[in-house]
Amino acid sequence: MTNFDLNGILKNFQIEGEVAQVKLYGDGLINKTYFVETRAADAPNYILQTKNSSIFKDVPGMMDNILKVTNHLKAKVVAAGGDPLREAMTVIMSHDGEPFYKDEAGNYWTVYLFIEDTLIYEKADSPETAYAGGRGIGKFQRILSDMPGTLTDILPGFHNIRFRFKQWDEVIAKDPAGRKNSVQEEIQWIESRRDEMLCFWELVESGEIPTRVTHNDTKINNILFDKEGEVLCVIDLDTVLSSTALNDFGDAIRSYTNTGLEDDPNPENVSMDIQIFRAFTEGYLSEAKDFLTETEMKYLAFSARYITYEQVLRFLMDYIDGDNYYRTNYENHNLVRTHAQYRLLESIEQQKEAMDEIVMENCKLG
Numbered sequence: 001m002t003n004f005d006l007n008g009i010l011k012n013f014q015i016e017g018e019v020a021q022v023k024l025y026g027d028g029l030i031n032k033t034y035f036v037e038t039r040a041a042d043a044p045n046y047i048l049q050t051k052n053s054s055i056f057k058d059v060p061g062m063m064d065n066i067l068k069v070t071n072h073l074k075a076k077v078v079a080a081g082g083d084p085l086r087e088a089m090t091v092i093m094s095h096d097g098e099p100f101y102k103d104e105a106g107n108y109w110t111v112y113l114f115i116e117d118t119l120i121y122e123k124a125d126s127p128e129t130a131y132a133g134g135r136g137i138g139k140f141q142r143i144l145s146d147m148p149g150t151l152t153d154i155l156p157g158f159h160n161i162r163f164r165f166k167q168w169d170e171v172i173a174k175d176p177a178g179r180k181n182s183v184q185e186e187i188q189w190i191e192s193r194r195d196e197m198l199c200f201w202e203l204v205e206s207g208e209i210p211t212r213v214t215h216n217d218t219k220i221n222n223i224l225f226d227k228e229g230e231v232l233c234v235i236d237l238d239t240v241l242s243s244t245a246l247n248d249f250g251d252a253i254r255s256y257t258n259t260g261l262e263d264d265p266n267p268e269n270v271s272m273d274i275q276i277f278r279a280f281t282e283g284y285l286s287e288a289k290d291f292l293t294e295t296e297m298k299y300l301a302f303s304a305r306y307i308t309y310e311q312v313l314r315f316l317m318d319y320i321d322g323d324n325y326y327r328t329n330y331e332n333h334n335l336v337r338t339h340a341q342y343r344l345l346e347s348i349e350q351q352k353e354a355m356d357e358i359v360m361e362n363c364k365l366g
């Protein structure tokens with residue numbers, strides 16, 4: 001592991017106060033995140049991140065997107081009488097006036113204001129938390145629905161299953177780590193659902209399902225809740241892109257409703273909790289009902305299957321590829337993730353009628 005001069009890197013940013021300590025922080029699978037504590041009581045603390053450059057090839061484009069989104073969110077928070085430093089992420093500029101610092105080795109670093117006194121969850125602990133999370137994501141999308149300008153597509157094909165199949169077919173053909181033969185059954189889990197997933201994606205390609213400014217990584221630990229249990233701030237904006245609103249809903253359901261862990265070593269622990277689904281859906285639709293089209297509502301419950309399937313594919317593909325994308329903590333970690341997420345997919349499939357009914361009750365479709 002590279003040892004960075006973190007204090008030296010921080011000197012390039014317009015931060016207040018003297019740095020007291022910097023320590024690794026959070027459970028993200030992609031970037032490396034540090035908590036920066038400052039010494040003076042009146043100086044804020046910070047979050048320092050080094051962006052994963054093999055995944056994010058255009059960090060200036062990403063940060064430009066993040067500034068557009070956070071500026072728009074802050075203006076709306078101020079107009080509503082809220083606190084723009086707590087209810088939206090604050091990007092700290094470098095002394096060169098850039099929203100990042102590029103070190104001599106070419107690594108990109110970013111700094112945000114640390115938002116204090118918040119709660120972070122790994123799964124929804126109650127229907128109330130799920131309702132609040134749903135409302136938070138619906139509100140995030142609603143507020144961004146009139147954002148001027150466009151976002152740079154810094155991750156082409158991110159939730160596009162046609163693109164994922166292209167990557168998948170290449171990895172399967174190459175079998176770089178020699179693991180393919182050991183996962184024939186798992187490969188069939190993917191292949192047997194390929195057509196159904198492509199059929200859905202065609203609705204996005206044809207424009208029947210619109211694209212909007214969306215978050216694209218709505219798992220529960222990318223949201224800060226306040227001590228009253230309301231969503232305070234949506235964080236981890238690296239993937240804000242123009243995509244379908246359904247992906248945010250589906251990815252949140254994948255994370256909030258899981259009775260086990262994303263990488264649960266015992267798949268028996270994993271299932272979709274329909275009460276949590278109901279609460280999240282009620283919260284989400286209380287904000288999103290007025291801007292979603294009928295087709296979006298019709299496919300809302302399906303989006304949980306789509307995104308969970310995509311996640312099974314991505315974890316399995318990374319395992320076959322030799323673990324190059326996601327951070328792994330032990331040898332078969334990506335395979336364990338594949339099995340746990342597949343168990344969740346099966347549970348979602350088993351409850352699809354009930355899920356559709358809950359959506360319909362909440363948006364008064366036929």
Ligand code: ADP
Nearest residue numbers: 026028029030031033047112113114115221236
């Ligand atoms: P990754 O892209 O690796 O998932 P995140 O941006 O989600 O990284 O950050 C990792 C964790 O750090 C989050 O889950 C959250 O706990 C914490 N975090 C990130 N940004 C902030 C912030 N501005 N204020 C408070 N905590 C934060």
Ligand code: GN1
Nearest residue numbers: 027028029030031217222236239262
């Ligand atoms: C990654 O960065 P993090 O840990 O919030 C990934 C998501 C996956 C998620 C699975 C840029 O999110 O797409 O759904 O892991 N982010 C990227 O936990 O690939």
Ligand code: MG
Nearest residue numbers: 028221222236
């Ligand atoms: Mg994250």
